Amino acid sequence: MKEEKKKTNQPRWADLNLSNEKLVKMYRDMLMIRRFEERAAQEYGKGKIGGFCHLYIGQEATGVGAIAPLREDDYIYTAYRDHGQAIARGMDINGCMAELFGKVTGVSKGIGGSMHFYDLSKGFMGGWGIVGGHPPLAAGSAFATKYQGKDSVTICFMGEASTNQGVFHETLNMAELWKLPVIFICENNGYGMGTAISRAMAGEHLFEKASGYEMARGAVNGMDVIEMYREMSIAIKRAREKSLPTFLEARTYRFRGHSMSDPGQYRTKEEIDEYKKRDPIETFGRELVAEGVLKESDLESMDEQIKADVQKAVEFADASPQPPLEMLHENIYG
Amino acid sequence: MAVLQIREAINQAIDEEMQRDPGVFIMGEEVAQYNGAYKVTQGLWKKYGDKRVIDTPITEAGFAGIGIGAAMTGIGVRPIVEMMTWNFAILAFDQIMNHAAKARYMSAGQFSMPIVFRGPNGPAHMLGAQHSQALESMVAHVPGLIVMTPSTPYDAKGMLKAAIRDNNPVIFMESELMYGIKGEVPDEEYIIPIGKGDIKREGTDVTIIAWTKMVAVALKAADELQKEGISAEVIDPRTIRPLDEELILESVRKTNRCVIVEDSWPFASVGTEIAHRIHTKAFDDLDAPVEKINSADVPMPYAENLEHEALPNPEKVIAAVKKVLYR
Numbered sequence: 094m095k096e097e098k099k100k101t102n103q104p105r106w107a108d109l110n111l112s113n114e115k116l117v118k119m120y121r122d123m124l125m126i127r128r129f130e131e132r133a134a135q136e137y138g139k140g141k142i143g144g145f146c147h148l149y150i151g152q153e154a155t156g157v158g159a160i161a162p163l164r165e166d167d168y169i170y171t172a173y174r175d176h177g178q179a180i181a182r183g184m185d186i187n188g189c190m191a192e193l194f195g196k197v198t199g200v201s202k203g204i205g206g207s208m209h210f211y212d213l214s215k216g217f218m219g220g221w222g223i224v225g226g227h228p229p230l231a232a233g234s235a236f237a238t239k240y241q242g243k244d245s246v247t248i249c250f251m252g253e254a255s256t257n258q259g260v261f262h263e264t265l266n267m268a269e270l271w272k273l274p275v276i277f278i279c280e281n282n283g284y285g286m287g288t289a290i291s292r293a294m295a296g297e298h299l300f301e302k303a304s305g306y307e308m309a310r311g312a313v314n315g316m317d318v319i320e321m322y323r324e325m326s327i328a329i330k331r332a333r334e335k336s337l338p339t340f341l342e343a344r345t346y347r348f349r350g351h352s353m354s355d356p357g358q359y360r361t362k363e364e365i366d367e368y369k370k371r372d373p374i375e376t377f378g379r380e381l382v383a384e385g386v387l388k389e390s391d392l393e394s395m396d397e398q399i400k401a402d403v404q405k406a407v408e409f410a411d412a413s414p415q416p417p418l419e420m421l422h423e424n425i426y427g
Numbered sequence: 428m429a430v431l432q433i434r435e436a437i438n439q440a441i442d443e444e445m446q447r448d449p450g451v452f453i454m455g456e457e458v459a460q461y462n463g464a465y466k467v468t469q470g471l472w473k474k475y476g477d478k479r480v481i482d483t484p485i486t487e488a489g490f491a492g493i494g495i496g497a498a499m500t501g502i503g504v505r506p507i508v509e510m511m512t513w514n515f516a517i518l519a520f521d522q523i524m525n526h527a528a529k530a531r532y533m534s535a536g537q538f539s540m541p542i543v544f545r546g547p548n549g550p551a552h553m554l555g556a557q558h559s560q561a562l563e564s565m566v567a568h569v570p571g572l573i574v575m576t577p578s579t580p581y582d583a584k585g586m587l588k589a590a591i592r593d594n595n596p597v598i599f600m601e602s603e604l605m606y607g608i609k610g611e612v613p614d615e616e617y618i619i620p621i622g623k624g625d626i627k628r629e630g631t632d633v634t635i636i637a638w639t640k641m642v643a644v645a646l647k648a649a650d651e652l653q654k655e656g657i658s659a660e661v662i663d664p665r666t667i668r669p670l671d672e673e674l675i676l677e678s679v680r681k682t683n684r685c686v687i688v689e690d691s692w693p694f695a696s697v698g699t700e701i702a703h704r705i706h707t708k709a710f711d712d713l714d715a716p717v718e719k720i721n722s723a724d725v726p727m728p729y730a731e732n733l734e735h736e737a738l739p740n741p742e743k744v745i746a747a748v749k750k751v752l753y754r
Contacts, residue, residue, distance in 0.1 A: 168500065202535035211534035213501060219534065223525050229489050230526060233496020237504040240452070240478070240497070260521070263489025270484070424536035425570050426595045 104384045106319050109326065113386050119161050119318055120381055123153040123374045125399050126177045129186055130349075132403045133176070133193055137353050141411065142193045146207045149177030151348035154373035155280050157181045158321020159248060159343070162329055166243070168216040170231035171250040173208035174280075174347075175220045178250060182217050184210065190406040196413035203416045204424070216245075224285075225251065225258030228277065232268045235275035239336060246274045246332040248325075253342075254285025256302055257294060265340065269306040274332035276325070277303075277340045280315060282347045287359040303340035315343030316373045346371075428613050434467045434606040436580035437545075440587035441468070441507060443616070445475055448505060451591060454481040454490055455509030455546075464511045465547065465606050491519035491544065495527045495596075498542040505591060510546035513562050513600060519544075520565075527596040528571030543590045545599035548576065549640060549690050550727055552604060553734060559727035561691035563638075566598045567668045567700075573621055574667040576600040578642035580610035582665055585619030593621060602640050624671030626678070630660035633748050634678040636701060637688040638663055641739060645688050648744035659748060667697055675701065676709050683714040684751040688739050693721035715751040720744055 106116070130148045137146050149156065152174075160169065160181040171178045179189055184200055192199030193207055200210050201220075209220040218234060221227035231249030238245040255261055256279060268275050279300070285293055296302075303310040309331060313324040321343060328339035346368040350357050381387045387395075431439070445451045452475075457464045459472035459482040472480040483490040487510065494506035510516040516523070523544060530538040550559035567574045573595050577583035583601070590597040627642055628649050637645035642663050649659035662678050664671050679685050685705055687698035702717040723737035 170496075201533060201537075204535045205533045209533040211537050213534070213537040218496075218499070219530075221526070223521060226492075226521055226525055229492020229522065230496030230499070232489075233493035233498070234500050235496075236493055237497035237500040237502055240504055241450075241502050243502070260488045260492065263484075263486040264492065266484060266486065267489055267493060420535075424532050424534075426573070427531055427536060427539060 109319070109323060111322070115161070116381060116386055119157050119322070120374070120377055120387070121395060121399070122157045122181050123318065123377065124396060125186065125402070126153045126156070126180045127374055128396070128399045128403050129180060129189065129406070130176060132407055133190070134349070134353070136193070136407060142207070143195065144206055145173070146193065146353045147174040147351065148347070148349040149174055151368065151373070152280060152282060152315065152345045153177055154318035154321055154377070155278070155315040155343045155345045156250070158318040159250070159278050159325045161322055162326045163248065164245070166216065166245045168218055168231070168234045168245060168247040170218045170227050170234065170247065171220065172224065172227065172252055172255065173220070173222045174252070175208065175210050179210040179212070179217055182212070182215050184212050184215060184217060186402060186406045187409040191410040191413050194410040194413070195415060196410055197416040197420070198409070198413040202420065204420065225255035225261045227251070228255070228261050228264040232264050232273050232275050235268070235273035236271065239274060244333050246276065246329055248276045248278060250278045250280055252285065253279055253281040253290055253299055254288070254293060256299060265303055265306045265308060268338040269308045272336050273338055274336045275338045276328045276332055277338070279340065279342045280345055281342050282345050284351065284359065286351045287355070289359065300340060300342035308338055308340050310340040312342040312344060315345030316371050318373060318377050428611045430609050431580045431612045432607050432609050433577070433580045433583050433601070434465060436584040436612050437467050437587055437601065438469055438471070439612070440584045440591070442471060442474070444588060444591040445471070445479060450503040451505045451507065452479040452481065453507040453509060454483050454494060456483055456485055456511050458482060458509050463509070465603060467606065468509070487515050487518040488522050491516070491522040492526065494542050495522055495530070495540070498540050499530050499538045501539060505541045507543045507545060507591060510544060512546055512558060512603070513548040514558050514560050516544065516546065517562070523566070523572070523596065523598070524569050528569045532571060539594045540596045541594045543587070543597045543599050545587070546601060547603040548600035549602055550722065550734070550738060551602070553729055553731055555729045556726035561689065561722065563600055563667050564691055564695060564697045567697055571596065572668065573597045574600065575621065575665065576639045576667060577665060578605070578627070578639050578663050580608065580612050582619060582625065584612055585617050586665060589618050589621050597621070600639065605640060619665070622666045622669040622671055624662060624664040624666070624674040626660065626674070627663045628659065628661040630658040630682065632658045632682055633684040633686060633751060634660050634662055634675070634682045635686050635688060635744065635748070636662045636664065636675060638665065638667065641688040641690055644739055644741055645744060648741040648748065651741060651745055652748055657748065657752065670701070672704060675705065679705050679709045680712045683712055685717045686720065686744060686747045686751060687717065688720045688744055690722050690739055692724050693719065694724060696721060715753065718747040718751050720747050
């Protein structure tokens with residue numbers, strides 16, 4: 094596949110049926126995530142955002158490339174590093190920023206916080222804080238759609254550290270056993286909090302964990318939005334048409350700490366700089382310009398527009414009220 | 428009116444709800460081809476097939492989570508998840524406490540959670556420490572969960588039907604030793620609402636509060652006490668959370684004395700909470716502090732004599748009643 098692309102002068106996504114409009118949207122989504130989170134880090138520093146705040150910076154291509162090929166009636170589950178996927182799914186950035194600020198205008202009305210973004214109307218099922226706890230829920234979502242005869246698929250992001258949890262394996266077993274239309278996207282950023290994968294996982298090939306369940310599996314360059322889109326398209330087709338699960342290891346890297354309080358002493362500056370050379374947004378932007386999809390000046394004006402939108406989101410969040418006190422006791426039962 | 432065992436009453440409730448709503452299904456270990464470890468699901472697989480009566484691998488956290496994820500999609504699916512016993516459900520407590528109980532709240536009401544987790548709870552007979560735990564206080568501690576525990580076939584059927592129709596996660600706790608207990612069950616449909624307790628025996632001198640297996644212990648004690656001229660009222664809250672506090676307080680305001688009987692451990696038990704509520708909300712009506720009878724504060728031993736020693740029994744209840752009566 095890769096050797097063939099140089100034979101013609103077509104872009105490497107020629108086989109993917111991607112319109113220029115869609116390509117630009119993917120670039121814009123990645124840049125929006127980046128700028129949104131850079132601002133979130135600043136606001137965290139100012140004390141506007143509390144608790145834990147896990148940034149997705151560096152991993153944008155994984156979320157955007159995985160979500161872009163989905164339909165509106167598909168479902169998305171993720172862990173606590175959830176801002177990126179929420180934005181990629183088209184959730185309102187004002188609501189996302191307001192959620193970080195703990196305001197009633199937030200996507201979870203300020204009750205969820207950074208780790209618990211939800212938007213059922215967009216099939217965005219969260220936003221879960223227990224490492225490895227949510228994969229069975231995603232399998233359950235796939236179970237439900239299959240039970241009801243729908244051809245929706247469910248995708249489930251998780252960090253690589255969650256694959257050491259028992260329930261992850263329980264879930265893969267049942268997903269394959271019951272042929273559930275679910276795609277597990279393991280975002281392997283190399284570190285479970287501050288513990289390098291080599292210090293936490295036996296074996297070298299993470300995606301082969303799925304081989305014990307004879308599940309379709311593979312690794313993909315998670316720093317490349319086109320490769321993510323390509324592999325996800327195949328997995329989504331398998332899920333939608335054959336009701337079969339897939340396990341994808343997306344190799345990626347987070348440029349920031351695990352959370353805002355990460356001293357970062359477990360990895361070197363050289364390592365981070367090396368990965369930054371492969372910045373998924375810069376590389377894709379250059380490629381779009383090289384292929385004539387966008388002009389250099391388009392990239393700049395888009396960035397300006399996004400920064401202005403994020404600024405408005407911050408202003409919106411800041412001006413929004415906190416949840417009323419009576420909300421403390423609401424929505425426990427229904 | 429038919430006379431049914433509790434297992435048959437529960438079976439009827441599941442069967443009727445599955446007939447009524449195609450979104451209801453049951454999953455768990457041995458629920459289908461084996462007809463249930465305790466034969467509660469007898470005949471359902473034959474009737475409804477693989478799609479709706481689903482044998483799972485032995486993987487409690489995994490299938491509990493699958494049930495939760497299915498319930499919260501909001502597309503009309505209502506899972507009943509059978510736990511072979513609540514001892515094994517401890518493996519699924521992350522799913523139940525961290526996920527099922529919190530999804531609605533964390534999402535500010537976006538998610539509904541129409542799911543029932545059901546199975547036997549509490550000590551049975553000579554099963555040893557890992558199979559003899561009454562865990563209602565652990566689940567009742569968690570906001571977002573409903574906890575129900577029936578003591579008769581009539582209650583079991585009506586309560587389970589309410590649980591299956593509810594849009595909250597319901598913990599439904601049965602008892603191995605009670606599955607064979609018989610009682611009258613009406614032929615026509617009925618529902619026992621969540622949060623509604625029941626007076627199992629009326630009395631005037633003392634209130635005995637008990638649920639599940641302990642109701643029979645309390646009633647036996649009440650019979651014995653009657654012979655001594657002591658009239659005991661037996662209250663079965665049926666739902667542990669939300670608790671029918673008014674029913675309990677009303678009874679205590681009448682009798683002025685109360686004994687709580689439970690086969691869970693004493694520390695931070697459901698009885699502790701009930702006693703606290705009575706002490707703070709009916710203090711002026713009390714003629715004695717509320718007494719509690721629990722299982723011994725030990726992991727359950729296997730030896731028959733030691734197990735007997737550990738469990739509540741009518742004699743212990745009678746002694747506690749006499750204590751609150753100063754007799």
